[in-house]
Amino acid sequence: MSTLLHFSRTSPQEKRPVVVLLHGLFGDLNNLATIRRHLESEYDVLSVDLPDHGQSPHRDVFTLDGAVECLKATLDHANVAEATLLGHSLGGKIAMRFALNYPDMVNQLFVADIAPVPYSPRHQRVIAGLENVSLSTLSSRKQADEQLSEHINEPGVRQFLLKSLYQTEEGNWAWRFNLTGLKKSYGQISDWEDTDTTYNGKVLFIKGANSDYLQSSHREAISKYFPHAKAHIIDGAGHWLHAEKPQAFNAIVEKNLNKCN
Missing domain, CATH: 3.40.50.1820 (Alpha/Beta hydrolase fold, catalytic domain)
Incomplete structure (x- = not known):
């Protein structure tokens, strides 16, 4: 790589x-x-x-x-x-x-x-909110915002995260960041x-x-x-x-x- x-x-x-x-x-x-x-x-x-x-x-x-x-x-x-x-x-x-x-x-x-x-860990709510977004069934950015809001109260934080949400050429929703890898590595990041x-x-x-x-x-x-x-x-x-x-x-x-x- x-x-x-x-x-x-x-x-x-x-x-x-x-x-x-x-x-x-x-x-x-x-x-x-x-x-x-x-x-x-x-x-x-x-x-x-x-x-x-x-x-x-x-x-x-x-x-x-x-x-x-x-x-x-x-x-x-x-x-x-x-x-x-x-x-x-x-x-x-x-x-x-x-x-x-x-x-x-x-x-x-x-x-x-x-x-x-x-x-000390301070992004647990953010990670939980990101994982709560159902990318496979997502229909809109508004729906993603609603799903994020179940864990993240601050609209500004949600809008920041949503900047990394995009649709692939096939029309599938995805995050530009590597959520799985970053969660796994969070201890080293902190x-x-x-x-x-x-x-x-x-x-x-x-x-x-x-x-x-x-x-x-x-x-x-x-x-x-x-x-x-x-x-x-x-x-x-x-x-x-x-x-x-x-x-x-x-x-x-x-x-x-x-x-x-």
């Missing part, structure tokens, strides 16, 4: 600094479209579908290090020797791991609302394997003030791996800070970007 990830790229022919965008669990490269559009006039922006997501290959087991190796192969294929990485949630974990494994390839790092620590490596480059952690994903108790772990890390809190934002407060998110990224890749 190919290790190359599906990606879109704005301007590979121009000698611009490269920014790589990595989305979160159950998403795809369009999740970070707002920051992509904001940066693409000055940067070569490469948006990636993570393994088991979007149009990237499905794998038997999802691991952070496996995703890092897929990203490495993809950047090599795209002739990207050095880039800024920006990752949200699971994408942030992969970005951090990539920077620790391949520091010479990372100009700087932006991590949106996630820490380099293990997390985990964080300790390592002695550090990334000494520029790192900015961006936290949504209303989110509990990044906490003061995570400072020790952040400092251990990223000794030069700084943090910024976006007021009025939760875990989906880039979607909830796009102007604030875009502004803080743009302000801190190092254009000297």
Whole structure:
């Protein structure tokens, strides 16, 4: 199976600094479209579908290090020797791991609302809702929404998930993400394997003030791996800070970007 990830790229022919965008669990490269559009006039922006997501290959087991190796192969294929990485949630974990494994390839790092620590399970309702959707008998997206709502109360969360629902050429309904594989690998997705490596480059952690994903108790772990890390809190934002407060998110990224890749 190919290790190359599906990606879109704005301007590979121009000698611009490269920014790589990595989305979160159950998403795809369009999740970070707002920051992509904001940066693409000055940067070569490469948006990636993570393994088991979007149009990237499905794998038997999802691991952070496996995703890092897929990203490495993809950047090599795209002739990207050095880039800024920006990752949200699971994408942030992969970005951090990539920077620790391949520091010479990372100009700087932006991590949106996630820490380099293990997390307790928090997607049980989402997985139950997704499994509750009867793809074989589904007649409409509205029906899928109704079935999701039996486990997921938040309309915004349901609409986010429904973006990955599509019909095949044969007219069958399917999820673009690998639900079975991601459920099987959820323990590894939530985990964080300790390592002695550090990334000494520029790192900015961006936290949504209303989110509990990044906490003061995570400072020790952040400092251990990223000794030069700084943090910024976006007021009025939760875990989906880039979607909830796009102007604030875009502004803080743009302000801190190092254009000297």
